[in-house]
Amino acid sequence: xxxxxxxxxxYGRYGGAFIPELLHKNIAELQMRYLDLINSKAFQRQFNxxxxxxxxxxxxxxxxxxxxxxxxxxxxxxxxxLNHTGSHKINNTIGQILLAKHLGKTRIIAETGAGQHGVAxxxxxxxxxxxxxxxxxxxxxxxxxxxxxxxxxxGATVKPATSGSKTLKDATNEAIxxxxxxxxxxxxxxxxxxxxxxYPDMVARFQSVISEEMMQQLAAQTGRDYPDRIxxxxxxGSNAAxxxxxxxxxxxxxxxxxxxxxxxxxxxxxxxxxxxxxxxxIHASLTKLMQDDDGQIIEPYxxxxxxxxxxxxxxxxxxxxxxxxxxxxxxxxxxIKAGYELTRxxxxxxxxxxxxxxxxxxxxxxxxxEITVVNLSGRGDKDLATYLKFLND
Amino acid sequence: xxxxxLQQLFQHKKEKLLSIYITAGYPxxxxxxxxxxxxxxxGVDFIEAGMPYSDPLADGPTIQHSSxxxxxxxxxxxxxxxxxxxxxxxxxxxxxxMGYFNQILKTGIDKFLQQCKTAGIDGLIIPDLSPEIYxxxxxxxxxxxxxxxxxxxxxxTLDERIQLIDELSSGFIYVVSSSxxxxxxxxxxxxxxxxxxxxxxxxxxxxxIIGFGIDSADKxxxxxxxxxxxxxxxxxxxxxxxxxxxxxAKYFIDKIIxxxx
Numbered sequence: 292x293x294x295x296x297x298x299x300x301x302y303g304r305y306g307g308a309f310i311p312e313l314l315h316k317n318i319a320e321l322q323m324r325y326l327d328l329i330n331s332k333a334f335q336r337q338f339n340x341x342x343x344x345x346x347x348x349x350x351x352x353x354x355x356x357x358x359x360x361x362x363x364x365x366x367x368x369x370x371x372x373l374n375h376t377g378s379h380k381i382n383n384t385i386g387q388i389l390l391a392k393h394l395g396k397t398r399i400i401a402e403t404g405a406g407q408h409g410v411a412x413x414x415x416x417x418x419x420x421x422x423x424x425x426x427x428x429x430x431x432x433x434x435x436x437x438x439x440x441x442x443x444x445x446g447a448t449v450k451p452a453t454s455g456s457k458t459l460k461d462a463t464n465e466a467i468x469x470x471x472x473x474x475x476x477x478x479x480x481x482x483x484x485x486x487x488x489x490y491p492d493m494v495a496r497f498q499s500v501i502s503e504e505m506m507q508q509l510a511a512q513t514g515r516d517y518p519d520r521i522x523x524x525x526x527x528g529s530n531a532a533x534x535x536x537x538x539x540x541x542x543x544x545x546x547x548x549x550x551x552x553x554x555x556x557x558x559x560x561x562x563x564x565x566x567x568x569x570x571x572x573i574h575a576s577l578t579k580l581m582q583d584d585d586g587q588i589i590e591p592y593x594x595x596x597x598x599x600x601x602x603x604x605x606x607x608x609x610x611x612x613x614x615x616x617x618x619x620x621x622x623x624x625x626x627i628k629a630g631y632e633l634t635r636x637x638x639x640x641x642x643x644x645x646x647x648x649x650x651x652x653x654x655x656x657x658x659x660x661e662i663t664v665v666n667l668s669g670r671g672d673k674d675l676a677t678y679l680k681f682l683n684d
Numbered sequence: 685x686x687x688x689x690l691q692q693l694f695q696h697k698k699e700k701l702l703s704i705y706i707t708a709g710y711p712x713x714x715x716x717x718x719x720x721x722x723x724x725x726x727g728v729d730f731i732e733a734g735m736p737y738s739d740p741l742a743d744g745p746t747i748q749h750s751s752x753x754x755x756x757x758x759x760x761x762x763x764x765x766x767x768x769x770x771x772x773x774x775x776x777x778x779x780x781x782m783g784y785f786n787q788i789l790k791t792g793i794d795k796f797l798q799q800c801k802t803a804g805i806d807g808l809i810i811p812d813l814s815p816e817i818y819x820x821x822x823x824x825x826x827x828x829x830x831x832x833x834x835x836x837x838x839x840x841t842l843d844e845r846i847q848l849i850d851e852l853s854s855g856f857i858y859v860v861s862s863s864x865x866x867x868x869x870x871x872x873x874x875x876x877x878x879x880x881x882x883x884x885x886x887x888x889x890x891x892x893i894i895g896f897g898i899d900s901a902d903k904x905x906x907x908x909x910x911x912x913x914x915x916x917x918x919x920x921x922x923x924x925x926x927x928x929x930x931x932x933a934k935y936f937i938d939k940i941i942x943x944x945x
Contacts, residue, residue, distance in 0.1 A: 299817060299820055307817055308814060308816075308817070309785055309812045309814065309817065310814055311741060311742040311812050312811070312814070312835070312837060312838050312841060312860065313742065313838045313863060313864075315814065315838075316840035316841070316842075317840075454748055454752070455738065455739070455752075460739070464739055464741060467741050468741065468742075468865050471741075471742065471863065471864065471865050472863065472864045472865060472868070474863045475863075569790070571786045571789055572785050572789060572812070573739070573786070574741075575741070575812065577789075582786070582790060584790070584791075585761045585787060585790065586737075586786040586787040586788075586789065586790030586791065587737065587738040587755065587787075588738045588739050588786075
């Protein structure tokens with residue numbers, strides 16, 4: 292089994308770069324240079340220093356005792372919620388802004404769903420003094436107001452995407468169009484393991500610090516450098532890709548990806564891409580996506596803006612179709628319940644996205660000695676308004 | 685027929701070719717056959733018949749808007765092919781499918797291309813199918829069918845790559861006028877003209893047609909000085925949006941053609 296991209300950017304049959312010619316020069320430049328640049332000593336030094344001093348890495352691996360007691364097993368939380376800006380997203384934006392600087396770009400664009408990637412991008416743009424424009428679905432601007440305010444305070448311009456479902460998919464379309472219209476000075480920081488090659492591979496590499504640390508932390512805390520199971524939520528799938536990365540070749544580690552079921556898989560209001568999706572091209576990548584018989588993309592639904600995406604990264608399409616990852620679905624109500632459960636048992640309010648990963652716990656048969664790591668991709672401050680609607684339920 | 689209609693056209697007419705882009709199902713569900721008939725009668729040389737897509741990445745606001753209206757009107761692939769087949773009985777000008785690769789992939793490439801042939805489509809413009817991926821994965825299937833395949837070049841396309849695109853294209857090369865999505869207005873500057881000049885001087889086997897941002901008789905004529913013709917898309921779609929689209933279409937085309945005389 293191979294998990295690396297090939298020359299044209301494919302993982303098995305998924306991936307590639309289905310781009311209009313207008314983007315070719317920029318994408319080709321990235322394809323040619325990204326590996327040399329990010330593997331260079333100077334880049335690695337800068338990247339690791341910022342991850343340590345600015346982001347606050349390594350993020351703790353926390354043994355959640357009361358949660359473990361409840362499920363009669365050993366559950367560890369990889370605390371990406373404790374990163375600067377509140378999620379794993381900043382691992383990737385730090386990497387990409389350094390790349391943008393090396394490429395001599397002066398203007399940064401990004402798409403965002405829950406606003407975590409937008410905030411992480413606005414943050415590194417402020418840090419490096421680059422102009423920043425973030426595209427966000429009009430619907431998400433409403434439901435993730437605190438993050439919109441943060442981006443504005445950081446000096447970014449937040450542009451509403453008003454087409455289609457007015458969510459992450461449409462914000463991504465707008466960002467791609469912006470790049471077509473500004474090919475010279477602009478760099479597009481994609482927030483997930485989606486988009487044309489080399490983005491899925493590049494973002495996975497930047498996020499792979501999660502599993503790298505996990506290996507060292509597990510070795511120190513448990514005496515073994517791998518867990519029996521990793522659970523992560525997937526929208527596009529960047530936190531999952533990072534949490535799985537160094538364990539992909541280790542078949543002893545079960546990988547569980549949790550998709551957003553929305554109101555239920557058969558309700559017509561869902562974002563469970565791997566169940567409802569078929570092979571197709573979205574955002575320049577061949578992957579699994581929700582579409583009708585004509586290839587028109589179907590608008591997804593999830594209570595979580597970060598999982599409200601009709602596709603998945605091509606790596607995940609490959610991992611799922613080859614059986615390497617197992618997919619579970621968590622509906623809105625299950626995620627809310629899991630979010631409250633973690634809050635009340637451990638005093639940690641998880642992001643709604645991460646709450647979907649936690650919602651998988653009641654669906655798994657654990658053995659007492661098994662070690663499970665849940666990737667806690669972000670914190671829930673931005674989701675308080677949504678959570679509080681269920682306070683008395 | 686397939687590429688034959690395209691070849692005949694380019695053999696007999698080397699300059700001032702005029703192509704019009706329409707979005708199938710816009711502004712009304714049954715507008716496309718009527719518009720194609722009208723454009724053919726007016727002497728337009730070939731048609732880009734756009735199949736509306738939910739996520740048209742290379743398109744600006746005008747074509748995005750027409751696409752979403754067309755989809756709301758109920759346009760779908762089976763109706764698209766039906767309307768093309770219907771108007772094909774009445775017109776002989778080349779008609780090209782314009783759409784996004786996912787629409788073809790989802791249908792199944794063989795099935796889709798067969799449907800194009802059956803309906804009387806002469807070629808395809810697929811803006812998000814890159815030459816590299818086409819060569820590596822799809823060239824063999826496409827070559828089984830006698831259909832033109834038009835690739836795009838942009839101001840950022842390097843010369844070597846223009847040669848590759850010329851080799852892979854059959855029909856013509858779509859010269860995107862500037863680094864922008866469709867429908868960007870404003871005049872041609874020095875940098876545009878230099879780029880057109882460069883393309884004109886290159887020994888290419890395919891005719892060249894300039895498109896994107898051609899919104900006036902002036903720009904059409906300028907484009908025609910550097911290429912074999914030009915495509916008008918967003919500006920035509922905009923002209924349709926008022927009431928009585930056929931009358932507006934007629935008026936718009938008359939303006940372009942009369943200025944070119």
